Amino acid sequence: MKQEVMEYTIDEIKDGFRFEEKDKKYICNHCGREFIDGEIHHIDGRFFESRLAVKFHIKSEHHGQFSALLEKENKYLTLTENQIAILRLIYKGQSDNEIAGELGVSPSTIRHQKFMFREKAKQAKMYLAAYELVFGEPTAAEKLVSIHNSATMVDDRYITTEEEGEKIIKTAFSSLTPLRLSKFPVKQKKKIIILKKITELFEYGKRYQESELNEILKKVYEDFVTLRRYLIEYGFMDRTKDCTEYWLK
Known part of the structure; x- marks a missing residue:
């Protein structure tokens, strides 16, 4: 079963999968496919142990975790189309001049946007630290049922x-x-x-x-x-x- 974003750790969001200790299995965050630990999985004519299998699955079925994150319909990822385009080119390893040329803007515009990305990341970290200090780990009587990412009219x-x-x-x-x-x-x-x-x-x-x-x-x-x-x-x-x-x- 897929989980709501607040139930994932940062590493699980970055990896695109999680490990369920109780049932000893790796689970894809995007489609819920399970890979039992210790089993050998046959994918596209190749054989993989479970952890590598889920990674290969994300790469082949979801076009890699970076693309899956940006393409996914998610109300929490509040990036503009221009910001996503810049992130994709940075991820590909292009220089500021190359990105500027491809997008038809000045290199200084790209440098400014990279600065803003870093500032937003700092804000997110500080907010998360404050949130965890205040709320900690809620009890069943306090913890809210997770909201599915595709929920409509959230109220x-x-x-x-x-x-x-x-x-x-x-x-x-x-x-x-x-x-x-x-x-x-x-x-x-x-x-x-x-x-x-x-x-x-x-x-x-x-x-x-x-x-x-x-x-x-x-x-x-x-x-x-x-x-x-x-x-x-x-x-x-x-x-x-x-x-x-x-x-x-």
């Missing part, structure tokens, strides 16, 4: 503690294995928690035909059309224009 509806979320799930579902929903709630906050739970039935990176999606949702709740509509509306899933294929965002 008070998303402010739910993990403790509250567990209570909602216990009362809303008559069974968790298999997943059976008793009643779809009216309150928006409860809808989000329930929809988030339902997304666990789907695989990241996989596309589902509408009929296939309907069959999965129908087993959870008889009004599968309502579930499907809200999964799209709240940004948990996306679909093609002709509504023939659906996938997790």
Whole structure:
């Protein structure tokens, strides 16, 4: 399962994957693909141990971690198109003069932008240090349920503690294995928690035909059309224009 950005460490964001100690597996942050530690993985005609396998996977399937970060639809990465273009060229190892020539600006403009990048990084570090000193590690009664990165209209509806979320799930579902929903709630906050739970039935990176999606949702709740509509509306899933294929965002 994919996590929300606040649940990753800086190194995990930079690497594009994380290691789950409990289950001894490496997990791709972008699509959720798992690589069990100790296994040998066959990818594109080559064999890799788990840590190298997930790195190769990110390189081949997501065009490398740097590109994946910049291309990913993420409300937290607030960079302009010009800034992204400059970062790409710096990452390629081009000089200030080369970047300026390619973008049609002066070298001093590029030097100024690099200075601003460094200043923004300093601000981010100071903010993170202050945040961690103030909030520390919250308890289940304080820790908020993570907001999925593709969430739409983020507001008070998303402010739910993990403790509250567990209570909602216990009362809303008559069974968790298999997943059976008793009643779809009216309150928006409860809808989000329930929809988030339902997304666990789907695989990241996989596309589902509408009929296939309907069959999965129908087993959870008889009004599968309502579930499907809200999964799209709240940004948990996306679909093609002709509504023939659906996938997790």
